[in-house]
Amino acid sequence: MPESxxxxxxxxxxxxxxxxxxxxxxxxVRIRDGVIVELAxxxxxxxxxxxxxxxxxxxxxPGMINSHFHSHDTLAKGTLEEEPLEYWRLLALPPQxxxxxxxxxxxxTLIGAYExxxxxxxxxxxxxxxFPFDPEHLDAVVEAYEEIGLRAAVGLQYADLKGIxxxxxxEEIFPKExxxxxxxxxxxxxxxDQLAHLEAAYLTAAPRRLVTWALGPSAPERCSPALIxxxxxxxxxxxxxxxxxxxxxxxxxxxxxxxxxxxxxxxxRRLDAEGMLGPRxxxxxxxxxxxxxxxxxxxxxxxxxxxxxSNFKLKSGIPPIHAIEEAGISFGLGCDNSSCSDAxxxxxxxxxxxxxxxxxxxxxxxxxxxxxxxxxxxxxxxxLGRDGELGQIEVGFLGDVVAIDLDDPTFVPxxxxxxxxxxxxxxxxxxDVVVDGRVVIRDRxxxxxxxxxxxxxxxxxxxxxxxxxxxxxxxxxxxxxYLLEAHRRTWATDVGLNRLFTGM
Numbered sequence: 001m002p003e004s005x006x007x008x009x010x011x012x013x014x015x016x017x018x019x020x021x022x023x024x025x026x027x028x029v030r031i032r033d034g035v036i037v038e039l040a041x042x043x044x045x046x047x048x049x050x051x052x053x054x055x056x057x058x059x060x061x062p063g064m065i066n067s068h069f070h071s072h073d074t075l076a077k078g079t080l081e082e083e084p085l086e087y088w089r090l091l092a093l094p095p096q097x098x099x100x101x102x103x104x105x106x107x108x109t110l111i112g113a114y115e116x117x118x119x120x121x122x123x124x125x126x127x128x129x130x131f132p133f134d135p136e137h138l139d140a141v142v143e144a145y146e147e148i149g150l151r152a153a154v155g156l157q158y159a160d161l162k163g164i165x166x167x168x169x170x171e172e173i174f175p176k177e178x179x180x181x182x183x184x185x186x187x188x189x190x191x192x193d194q195l196a197h198l199e200a201a202y203l204t205a206a207p208r209r210l211v212t213w214a215l216g217p218s219a220p221e222r223c224s225p226a227l228i229x230x231x232x233x234x235x236x237x238x239x240x241x242x243x244x245x246x247x248x249x250x251x252x253x254x255x256x257x258x259x260x261x262x263x264x265x266x267x268x269r270r271l272d273a274e275g276m277l278g279p280r281x282x283x284x285x286x287x288x289x290x291x292x293x294x295x296x297x298x299x300x301x302x303x304x305x306x307x308x309x310s311n312f313k314l315k316s317g318i319p320p321i322h323a324i325e326e327a328g329i330s331f332g333l334g335c336d337n338s339s340c341s342d343a344x345x346x347x348x349x350x351x352x353x354x355x356x357x358x359x360x361x362x363x364x365x366x367x368x369x370x371x372x373x374x375x376x377x378x379x380x381x382x383x384l385g386r387d388g389e390l391g392q393i394e395v396g397f398l399g400d401v402v403a404i405d406l407d408d409p410t411f412v413p414x415x416x417x418x419x420x421x422x423x424x425x426x427x428x429x430x431x432d433v434v435v436d437g438r439v440v441i442r443d444r445x446x447x448x449x450x451x452x453x454x455x456x457x458x459x460x461x462x463x464x465x466x467x468x469x470x471x472x473x474x475x476x477x478x479x480x481x482y483l484l485e486a487h488r489r490t491w492a493t494d495v496g497l498n499r500l501f502t503g504m
Contacts, residue, residue: 012055063122065380068334317499
């Protein structure tokens with residue numbers, strides 16, 4: 001696509017606010033060179049070759065932001081039912097699979113990007129695991145986002161401690177001859193320094209139009225103090241945001257209690273002592289936080305990213321939504337892995353988030369639709385360190401806009417745009433998606449590449465992945481007695497709170 005581009009979105013009704021009573025405003029939107037430069041009731045076509053997107057009878061909303069996504073398993077949607085997190089890691093994540101091809105990595109990134117776009121998301125934070133690491137594979141990820149037209153903050157997921165040492169009871173329960181077959185989200189790669197490559201090949205290179213960078217330490221318990229220190233140093237040197245997992249499951253909370261007595265059994269205190277807490281850091285999941293940890297996150301301006309879809313399916317539990325909100329912590333929403341969410345669909349995530357908040361307390365609480373919509377837009381922008389650029393339709397912001405059909409039954413009658421976006425819409429009414437001032441989806445059809453060819457390419461590659469998945473599944477089935485024993489021991493050990501509704 002050319003660097004210089006003019007787009008006029010005409011005839012639309014713009015949602016500028018995030019409150020449940022925010023009105024729609026009849027405004028045209030002019031985007032020049034990727035930036036919104038004018039909002040007015042009627043704008044003339046200037047210059048004459050300015051592209052026009054007719055948004056008559058459509059609602060224009062800011063592109064939503066998927067603040068926690070992993071492109072590495074988009075081929076795994078629909079493969080699994082409920083599995084505890086520690087089981088699921090052995091079934092779906094790259095360290096368990098044979099090396100992938102460059103072609104597959106690009107195709108899986110493209111299909112994930114396409115799904116995000118079709119449901120109105122214009123930016124993703126891709127915490128991608130490439131194992132074993134190959135520079136060509138990272139190049140393929142970058143190419144995919146730039147070619148399809150999705151904005152992405154790519155963060156390689158990395159760790160330097162072996163997974164088996166970071167999960168309670170695994171080392172003692174599993175026979176030693178099985179230890180080599182156990183892994184988690186990211187495993188140490190002794191053959192390649194991923195961070196050094198990232199710095200040399202990308203962080204010091206010229207900026208790209210759509211792909212930016214983040215840092216992805218897998219989880220604090222999987223990273224040594226030296227790796228945390230290196231991460232903080234790189235983030236400060238290159239002005240990068242950091243994304244990591246925290247307290248997704250009860251086992252992760254128990255690991256903190258067992259392994260970090262010097263920090264009061266708290267990974268949050270550990271990160272504070274090591275200088276990582278602060279506005280750069282985003283902690284995905286944050287389900288099993290203690291109240292004192294929530295207060296520390298608030299005091300340091302640390303952000304969280306909630307992932308309701310995967311937290312339910314993987315039996316991780318309900319995050320302390322009200323406590324996070326009341327502490328004033330900024331949070332985004334993510335759709336997480338395709339193998340455990342299974343949809344890259346922010347409408348599903350928003351509705352489940354609001355519903356989770358509703359059952360978290362017996363007494364009536366504040367509106368949650370506006371909290372959900374804020375998290376999917378402005379909260380995501382804040383997570384990426386891009387306040388003032390993303391998450392709003394305003395002059396000076398980047399031209400990421402989504403058009404939604406107001407004649408869809410979802411919005412007839414239209415009582416509250418925000419509530420109906422959160423509780424009623426499914427993604428069906430998304431008609432057009434603009435990223436960086438370019439029309440990427442028009443009339444529900446992909447514009448940046450041959451849609452049919454992309455789908456066929458993924459279908460051709462899917463059988464090989466499916467065969468490898470079956471082999472991984474068969475191998476993991478043999479481990480279930482040990483997995484169940486560790487799981488039961490974890491649930492028999494007190495961690496100071498319970499985030500899973502068990503009827504007791």
